[in-house]
Amino acid sequence: MFLIKCPWCGERDQSEFHAHGEAHIVRPENPDQLSEEEWGDYVFFRKNPKGLHYERWVHSHGCRRWFNAARNTITDHIYATYKPGEPKPEIDVNDPIHGNPENQR
Amino acid sequence: MKRYSIFSLLRNSVNYHQDWQANWRSPDPKKEYDVVIVGGGGHGLATAYYLAKECGITNVAVIEKGWIGGGNTGRNTTIVRSNYLCDESAGMYEHALKLWEGLSTELNYNVMFSPRGLLHLAHNVHDMQEIGRRGNAIHLNGIDSQFLTPEGVKKMVPFINLECRYPVLGALLQPRGGTARHDAVAWGYARAADAMGVDIIQNCEVTGFKIENNTVTGLKTSRGMIGAKKVGCVVAGHCSVMSEMAGFRLPIESVPLQAMVSEPIKPIIDCVVMSGSVHVYISQSDKGELVIGAGSDLYNSYSQRGSFDLVEENIGPVLELYPIFSRMKMLRQWGGIVDVTVDRSPVVSKTPVNNLFFNCGWGTGGFKATPGSGHVFAHSIARGEMHPIAEPFSMNRFNSGALVDEGAAAAVAH
Ligand SMILES: Cc1cc2nc3c(=O)[nH]c(=O)nc-3n(C[C@H](O)[C@H](O)[C@H](O)COP(=O)(O)OP(=O)(O)OC[C@H]3O[C@@H](n4cnc5c(N)ncnc54)[C@H](O)[C@@H]3O)c2cc1C
Ligand SMILES: [Zn+2]
Numbered sequence: 262m263f264l265i266k267c268p269w270c271g272e273r274d275q276s277e278f279h280a281h282g283e284a285h286i287v288r289p290e291n292p293d294q295l296s297e298e299e300w301g302d303y304v305f306f307r308k309n310p311k312g313l314h315y316e317r318w319v320h321s322h323g324c325r326r327w328f329n330a331a332r333n334t335i336t337d338h339i340y341a342t343y344k345p346g347e348p349k350p351e352i353d354v355n356d357p358i359h360g361n362p363e364n365q366r
Numbered sequence: 367m368k369r370y371s372i373f374s375l376l377r378n379s380v381n382y383h384q385d386w387q388a389n390w391r392s393p394d395p396k397k398e399y400d401v402v403i404v405g406g407g408g409h410g411l412a413t414a415y416y417l418a419k420e421c422g423i424t425n426v427a428v429i430e431k432g433w434i435g436g437g438n439t440g441r442n443t444t445i446v447r448s449n450y451l452c453d454e455s456a457g458m459y460e461h462a463l464k465l466w467e468g469l470s471t472e473l474n475y476n477v478m479f480s481p482r483g484l485l486h487l488a489h490n491v492h493d494m495q496e497i498g499r500r501g502n503a504i505h506l507n508g509i510d511s512q513f514l515t516p517e518g519v520k521k522m523v524p525f526i527n528l529e530c531r532y533p534v535l536g537a538l539l540q541p542r543g544g545t546a547r548h549d550a551v552a553w554g555y556a557r558a559a560d561a562m563g564v565d566i567i568q569n570c571e572v573t574g575f576k577i578e579n580n581t582v583t584g585l586k587t588s589r590g591m592i593g594a595k596k597v598g599c600v601v602a603g604h605c606s607v608m609s610e611m612a613g614f615r616l617p618i619e620s621v622p623l624q625a626m627v628s629e630p631i632k633p634i635i636d637c638v639v640m641s642g643s644v645h646v647y648i649s650q651s652d653k654g655e656l657v658i659g660a661g662s663d664l665y666n667s668y669s670q671r672g673s674f675d676l677v678e679e680n681i682g683p684v685l686e687l688y689p690i691f692s693r694m695k696m697l698r699q700w701g702g703i704v705d706v707t708v709d710r711s712p713v714v715s716k717t718p719v720n721n722l723f724f725n726c727g728w729g730t731g732g733f734k735a736t737p738g739s740g741h742v743f744a745h746s747i748a749r750g751e752m753h754p755i756a757e758p759f760s761m762n763r764f765n766s767g768a769l770v771d772e773g774a775a776a777a778v779a780h
Binding site for chain 2: 276297301335
């Protein structure tokens, strides 16, 4: 993860970027009807997977734009980066290098 | 268990140290236990110890996927203190500190607890207000603290550069704070628990739960099925992985936290110095290494490495505050995966599954809580009701509509 590919600027040093957690969280459609339970889930609970993670990044020391990344949280390998609004890329989590459990220790 | 004493030391030294007893057995797992603790870090082992010692439950196993103490317990910078702002945190950490003070005697094992004094530096008006507020708040909770002027700081750490870019304006001192030997804590609890009949099972990974009628009845492990009447999960960075196996989510994300040690040198710093604004904390181990830690990486990861640029971010403040160290070599750098909640307070809680308890979310600062956390968790598991000190740390606090302290007033730095 030394280099990260900003969908707008191309590959840049990792230190230019910041991660901001789980991507594709949709704001509730009927906020006035949510229970405390559901609000808590929406605001505070995040996926924390060991393996494939879809997450938001911002190119804070570059173009300052947001984008999404699909990353393996075991190897820190980034499979793909893509612009907000674009669909989640399908990732083969069984790819021989990064999907191999032997490489995930 | 043969007790350690001056006589055992003498006897064994004339015996060429051939007769020391193994610290714990390595039994095969039984079919069923009254309580199974998942995770052989300090917190898990302490829980097992207090279950046996104080709750009379000795049919207990601690199941560890690697070796005990190989997680964050063996990777942390060992700072122990209790000067937390919030009453609930003060309750937990001061309970722990009181146990630290008698721990070596209690366990008959030298955990090298060293209350050498701990300084929090203030570098700007906000810092001064923060230590003022926190210092006074913790006085009300009966916890020791003193305000120091820059001259007072210089007296304790003569080589500090007070006139750095963000000059040192003052400090909060907790005289009873300090450090302890991390491995010894795991080993001491393991040895004492084993002596009371607790099975410590290493190299055994939990891969799933057996849940019937929403009640946990056992664990799937790499060494087969193990039955359990109650289960306590104490797996730090892996708590989300475990909770997913049990079918619920935790308000926790896992991030790497790094630390490093220098080459060993003669004694130069005899207290712990922390700075939140010029972000670094430093102490010296008994081996002579400077132990250096700072902030965590800010992305989710299970890599136990952390990012490369953070090394520079950690070292920069060291050089700013202590230019005398500028030519030293760093010996080792490593990372641990810490389990962070949005309010930077732990989760010690019942869960949606009956008889399944979780103790996690200690994030970047749970080593200091080890004895207290294990103690209240053991009582909670034994009684089936949370101990009053653990009560505020329920996982439900995020879903109750209660104000969640996202600013982490619990003093994020350790
Ligand atoms: C670099 C660093 C510096 C730190 N500095 C400080 C400090 O100065 N002061 C302080 O108070 N705290 C500090 N901390 C935090 C502190 O280390 C932790 O909060 C504390 O040690 C957690 O203890 P634990 O027993 O809960 O977890 P761990 O010691 O991590 O134990 C959890 C165990 O669970 C095991 N496990 C995981 N999954 C499974 C499974 N499926 N089956 C079986 N076993 C499993 C793991 O192998 C591990 O041994 C630091 C942490 C790090 C990483
Ligand atoms: Zn960019």
